[in-house]
Amino acid sequence: MKSTDDTSADTAPTSTYRLQLGPRFTLDDATDQLDYLQRLGVGAVYLSPVLTAAPGSSHGYDVVDPTRVAPVLGGGTARAALADKAHGLGLGVVADIVPNHVSVAQPAANPWWWDVLEHGRASVFARCFDIDFDRGPILVPVLADDGDGGRAALDDLAVTDGCLVYHDKRYPLAPGTHEPGAPVHRAHERQHYRLVSWRRGDSELTYRRFFDVNELAAVRVEDPGVFDATHAEILRWAELGRLDGLRVDHVDGLTDPGGYLRRLAECFPGWIVVEKILAPDEDLPQSWPVAGTTGYDALREICGVFTDPGGEPALTGLAREQGVETDPGTADDRARRQAATELLRAEVRRIAALLPAQPPATTPRPSAMAARQREEAVAELLCAFDVYRSYLPEQGDAWTRAVRRAIDRRPDLAFDLEVIDRRVRDDPRGEAARRIQQTSGMVVAMGTENTAFYRATRFVALNEVGGDLGRFAVEPAELHTAAARRAAARPHTMTTLSTHDTKRSEDVRARLAALSEVAEDFADAVRRWTGRRPLPEPALNLLGWQTLVGAWPIGTDRLAEYLLKAAREARLGTSWTNPDTGFEEHVRDWPGQVMADTDLRAEVAALAESLQGPGWSNALGQKAVQLLGPGVPDVYQGTELWDLSLVDPDNRRPVDWAARTALLERIESGWRPPVDATGAAKLHLVRTCLRVRRELEPGGYLPLTATGPAARHALTFARTSRGAARPDLAVVATRLPIALSGAGGWGGTSLALPSGPGVWTDRLTGRALAPATADGLTLAGLADLLDRYPVAVLVRE
Structure with missing residues (x-):
């Protein structure tokens, strides 16, 4: 096999353009836009997941059948037609794949999961899932629970057409487990699974999942047979010459990322990048045969260099005055602990159960105390990583730092932490080592990205996937050093500014970067505005005003939905699992109240409009740096014009292709547009840079x-x-x-x-x-x- 660098040089596109497929934008629709992309200067079309996803999926990451292209997207025929046309135009084809998990939200839609529920351990598909069969029936946390543990919901079960039915969900009945006329509860108790309260998922789940999403069950791609079954279809496309690159989703969730990637590279000769969040001073393991990451490291550097470091004191002072956490480490630590001890308690318990029940000690501890202390030690260790995960036995430094930090913070747990350390070092490929490393990434992602980034809101341009709340801005020298290193070490890694996962678009961040230049004026304005129309929680309040200015003009419904999601992610005034209806009603009403306050609306509009021109300048600057700097730049769909989108699903709104095509035709005829609200200047820049890159x-x-x-x-x-x-x-x-x-x-x-x-x-x-x-x-x-x-x-x- 060729070395990684040789393979990347041969197969890497000059650039990619990300398309979000779904029922409203199918493979046929994507094919219709290929001429536009070729004229824009794009090197490869980059598709969101195309395999069959859960019914009604709007994004494709909830795959239910990895063996076929989603019929709702047009099926295999439409995929082949897209690839053929793309190659005919000189465009490559890159696909996003999801090897870590599949959707089990609707069991009847997932044939593998259905068979496991029906036959349990005896299912031929049991090896595909990470299920602890020794703990009894598979727990399926779906029952409504008003505080009774889900007991009342059991009365809603029925047997219909040979299936156990709970509202809109159907489950299989094992052969011979139900006789006509027999009580439904008796049939339920005889299954290889149990429907239980949805509240038990975070603490008692018996299958590994994606983060805390019970509806996404992890897949054991470390098993060669499972790898072959889940990858056969995409590898078939490559064999037919209809696939040139792969983006691997959530690589840190895999049992053995390095082993998986080596196997994938042996089977797939094209360009491979992995979705991997790197700490500011971290690099990918050198043994991974990939071109690089999906580019969040570059995003942090490029956006940061347009931020004014002089704005930090005013914004930090405002946040502290308003009662918002300003110490990133403290906010991060609190959020991680909540993730480890509450949201991922089931995973922590499973790891703790692998450790010695009674380690050698002078005085034996009661078993209950031993179990509780082991869980505390596991949770402490999971919160102590300064990277998303370690990769034993390939790299040990991150593991060593995490153990030392955990012991320093909880010396009372030193004995248990040392037991864990010895167990893992003695058997770095063993189950305890594997699960701790998998789960640490979940704790960091859920604690840092999904929670702390919505709590420490002093300057939300920093609160981006792959961001570092402790680094307010990036100096040019730091950017140059990172870019030179990328050019030398990973010249074919992907770079990005906006993705389907970013919490706000590149153009919103560009305007916020301009805001950092007028931080004192903004702080004074927020004090006045908050006195008139405060949001009901300080961190959300700061986020709200920054979002309003950064995404202005924005409709009240869009803003309300964004703020409601942000509030639930922060878990301060409300949450996904314990919503506070009064709090959420206040959040929903806030955008309309602000817009109805004539004087306040005029002030917000005036500030936003004063930042518009500088924001455009920053947006064009960071785009030029990304598109012509080292790496393979990705353009997220629609962002060749100004795009003030927020976190998903807001960033998956339909793209106006006709408007972009019309502007492109004018530019092709020689028009050099002014920098104005049409965004044509950005389109002109993107076209120029992509074509120069393709040419040179x-x-x-x-x-x-x-x-x-x-x-x-x-x-x-x-x-x-x-x-x-x-x-x-x-x-x-x-x-x-x-x-x-x-x-x-x-x-x-x-x-x-x-x-x-x-x-x-x-x-x-x-x-x-x-x-x-x-x-x-x-x-x-x-x-x-x-x-x-x-x-x-x-x-x-």
């Missing part, structure tokens, strides 16, 4: 430095096209545009471009720079270069 296939990375009074506002770098001897592509972006304007603009600031023969031309404006001097040096005055757009894409012709 740039490599390497060389930071450039402007000189003059406004030098700190210029973010610049150069790259070298394939086959060229010296850099022939340069990107110039504007940082901190409000401060730049206040200081008088670019006057007297210039940029020396890499020397060499030829004339540099800005592909955005079509203007050529003055010819190089006798020594081959071109000096570009930034006032003239950036007079039309806040970015420049310079190519040495």
